[in-house]
Amino acid sequence: MSLPLPHKPFEDRLAEALANPQRLAAIGRAAMRFYEGRVAAMDTLPDAEAIRDLARAIRAHTIAHLDEYLQRFEANVQAAGGHVHWAHDAVEACSIVLRIAQENAVRRVVKSKSMVSEEISLNAALEQAGLEVVETDLGEYIAQLGHDHPSHIVAPVLHLTRQEVGRIFSERLAVPYTDEIAALNAIARRALREKFLKADMGISGCNFAVAETGTVCIVTNEGNGRMVTTLPRVHVALMGMERIVPTLQDLAVMLQLLPRSATGQKLTAYTSLLTGPRRPDEPHGPQETHVVILDNGRSRALAGDLAEILYCIRCGACLNVCPVYRTIGGHAYGSVYSGPVGSVLSPILGGVAAFADLPQASTLCGACHDICPVRIDLPLLLLRLRREVAREGYTPRWLQVGIRGYTAVARRAGHFALAARLASWLTRLMGGGWFNGQLPGPLGAWTRSRAFPPFVRRTFQQRWKERHRG
Amino acid sequence: MADAREDILRAIRAGLKLARLPDVPAERPSYDVPRTVGSVAEFVGELERLSGHVIRVASPADAAQAVVALCTGRGWKQVWAWSWDEIACPGLAEVLNAAHIEAVHGGDPADLERLPVGITGADAALAESGTLILRSGAGRSPLISLLPPVHIALLEVQRIFPDLHTYLNSLPDPVAHIRAASNLVLISGPSRTADIEQVLTLGVHGPRELIVVLWG
Numbered sequence: 001m002s003l004p005l006p007h008k009p010f011e012d013r014l015a016e017a018l019a020n021p022q023r024l025a026a027i028g029r030a031a032m033r034f035y036e037g038r039v040a041a042m043d044t045l046p047d048a049e050a051i052r053d054l055a056r057a058i059r060a061h062t063i064a065h066l067d068e069y070l071q072r073f074e075a076n077v078q079a080a081g082g083h084v085h086w087a088h089d090a091v092e093a094c095s096i097v098l099r100i101a102q103e104n105a106v107r108r109v110v111k112s113k114s115m116v117s118e119e120i121s122l123n124a125a126l127e128q129a130g131l132e133v134v135e136t137d138l139g140e141y142i143a144q145l146g147h148d149h150p151s152h153i154v155a156p157v158l159h160l161t162r163q164e165v166g167r168i169f170s171e172r173l174a175v176p177y178t179d180e181i182a183a184l185n186a187i188a189r190r191a192l193r194e195k196f197l198k199a200d201m202g203i204s205g206c207n208f209a210v211a212e213t214g215t216v217c218i219v220t221n222e223g224n225g226r227m228v229t230t231l232p233r234v235h236v237a238l239m240g241m242e243r244i245v246p247t248l249q250d251l252a253v254m255l256q257l258l259p260r261s262a263t264g265q266k267l268t269a270y271t272s273l274l275t276g277p278r279r280p281d282e283p284h285g286p287q288e289t290h291v292v293i294l295d296n297g298r299s300r301a302l303a304g305d306l307a308e309i310l311y312c313i314r315c316g317a318c319l320n321v322c323p324v325y326r327t328i329g330g331h332a333y334g335s336v337y338s339g340p341v342g343s344v345l346s347p348i349l350g351g352v353a354a355f356a357d358l359p360q361a362s363t364l365c366g367a368c369h370d371i372c373p374v375r376i377d378l379p380l381l382l383l384r385l386r387r388e389v390a391r392e393g394y395t396p397r398w399l400q401v402g403i404r405g406y407t408a409v410a411r412r413a414g415h416f417a418l419a420a421r422l423a424s425w426l427t428r429l430m431g432g433g434w435f436n437g438q439l440p441g442p443l444g445a446w447t448r449s450r451a452f453p454p455f456v457r458r459t460f461q462q463r464w465k466e467r468h469r470g
Numbered sequence: 471m472a473d474a475r476e477d478i479l480r481a482i483r484a485g486l487k488l489a490r491l492p493d494v495p496a497e498r499p500s501y502d503v504p505r506t507v508g509s510v511a512e513f514v515g516e517l518e519r520l521s522g523h524v525i526r527v528a529s530p531a532d533a534a535q536a537v538v539a540l541c542t543g544r545g546w547k548q549v550w551a552w553s554w555d556e557i558a559c560p561g562l563a564e565v566l567n568a569a570h571i572e573a574v575h576g577g578d579p580a581d582l583e584r585l586p587v588g589i590t591g592a593d594a595a596l597a598e599s600g601t602l603i604l605r606s607g608a609g610r611s612p613l614i615s616l617l618p619p620v621h622i623a624l625l626e627v628q629r630i631f632p633d634l635h636t637y638l639n640s641l642p643d644p645v646a647h648i649r650a651a652s653n654l655v656l657i658s659g660p661s662r663t664a665d666i667e668q669v670l671t672l673g674v675h676g677p678r679e680l681i682v683v684l685w686g
Contacts, residue, residue, distance in 0.1 A: 223676025
């Protein structure tokens with residue numbers, strides 16, 4: 001179990017995010033566009049709701065038989081001539097990749113997008129060993145050049161403006177400044193083409209791993225995923241151990257949902273099905289292929305009431321629809337995984353202590369549950385995590401005391417009635433001119449942008465009594 | 471660690487005993503996915519919506535002529551192509567030759583990527599999503615549809631299926647079919663990105679132009 005941990009407390013991350021309204025507006029717009037695209041794309045399915053039910057059943061079945069399918073997948077990768085490695089955690093996964101690199105005298109590495117590689121901080125590990133590692137997804141490349149972190153599963157730098165990208169390119173690539181998007185793309189194409197052709201090893205993620213064929217499926221739009229998996233002589237695919245689908249038919253169902261939910265596309269520009277290394281009669285393709293299967297806390301997640309999160313297919317739809325994500329952006333989550341799914345995954349993979357605030361970063365409005373292509377009940381999982389956070393004692397002290405006080409009062413009807421009357425009197429006093437709706441002292445933070453709502457004159461209990469008397 | 475595999479499998483089995491997994495079906499899901507209808511017009515419409523171009527012709531001979539017209543029109547003297555057998559468009563080799571257009575079939579990618587166009591056949595196409603399916607194999611480098619700035623694919627109209635389900639079901643043995651090739655790619659339009667300010671740009675890494683010559 002390991003995940004890069006946040007450097008700052010949640011409050012500071014929030015303050016930082018909220019201090020940049022221009023960036024937040026861009027994030028909100030992008031999320032909205034993804035959401036609209038997703039709605040339109042789902043409408044093109046003959047029976048979207050039935051396909052979602054089916055996809056959920058496939059995911060549930062797969063996870064319930066995960067050990068069998070992983071072994072079948074492994075056997076079929078090996079039968080196709082590929083190698084399979086198993087990693088408990090981030091450290092082990094990084095050392096496996098490093099060993100493969102060393103055994104093949106690799107110096108230059110190109111990578112396509114992989115959330116698992118972010119999860120295990122692979123770049124740092126490889127660079128420390130003296131390897132050159134280049135991100136080749138345009139967004140990830142920009143993030144890497146700018147020493148920034150991806151802020152969205154699907155669109156890594158949706159928080160940056162074209163001017164910011166232009167400045168990063170001109171500084172880091174020694175090219176004249178431009179903020180014209182076509183020109184920026186052309187600069188990246190030239191710079192990265194060179195890297196693809198010279199690379200010794202390509203590293204990709206894995207969207208789906210097909211057990212019955214030993215196939216790694218990756219979906220991309222730019223074509224960098226294809227380059228990374230066909231040009232270098234060695235290809236390493238990193239997969240979280242729950243990425244399995246049993247059959248090709250199951251894969252076809254998932255492919256009806258993943259691009260639609262992620263980017264509003266029926267299929268992405270490129271969907272690659274990679275099965276073992278280049279065959280003897282094939283002119284190009286990697287000579288050696290490896291798949292690294294990563295646990296990193298997933299088997300622990302399985303053993304309990306949060307296991308449903310393993311159904312996730314990483315489309316990012318829950319981010320785009322979440323009012324909290326849309327307000328604070330991805331970075332404020334302080335984790336590789338942001339949004340509702342990140343608020344569940346991060347405490348599981350990185351520990352409740354480091355991410356105790358994230359399950360609170362939700363209004364529990366249920367939009368994520370509604371939009372999830374495999375209908376994961378994210379609000380329920382967030383509630384269960386809140387319970388775990390409380391049980392482990394990571395609730396802030398003031399809240400613990402407050403809740404204890406409330407419990408003591410609310411347990412007895414007489415105390416409760418008295419407290420309600422007291423609250424009614426006190427808050428009407430405050431709301432009715434004394435504080436003019438503003439709370440005093442540190443409590444004022446809460447009423448800075450809203451008036452304190454006074455309680456009604458007669459409490460519910462009083463009215464109930466009166467009604468039944470009459 | 472040699473025992474990581476056993477450890478992890480053991481942890482999964484132990485985890486599964488405690489796992490609260492909602493909605494696990496009693497048996498492996500078996501199903502008929504609702505089919506899209508699928509027509510040539512749909513394929514063309516979808517591909518054009520994705521900024522692909524379609525040239526519709528009657529015969530292989532016309533298809534070959536269309537390819538030559540594209541090459542001469544743009545001044546291409548050299549093309550990178552699948553082997554003629556794999557493109558399976560009778561007469562293409564001859565007309566290119568007659569037009570003094572040289573076809574290269576193999577070599578070092580670093581040299582070949584400078585060529586202006588890649589010419590391939592296609593195993594199949596999917597109407598629903600405007601998709602081409604290309605499988606690697608002898609005489610079929612996956613790089614030809616990827617490295618040059620323009621990709622021309624020759625497709626026989628009979629090879630258009632409604633969607634991926636129908637295509638897989640049409641194969642006598644889908645598993646063997648997928649396992650026979652190291653690389654099978656579904657191509658839906660030219661290479662695209664919207665990573666900078668969500669503005670769509672074509673050809674960021676792969677071809678910026680995709681032209682399908684559809685015959686039959």
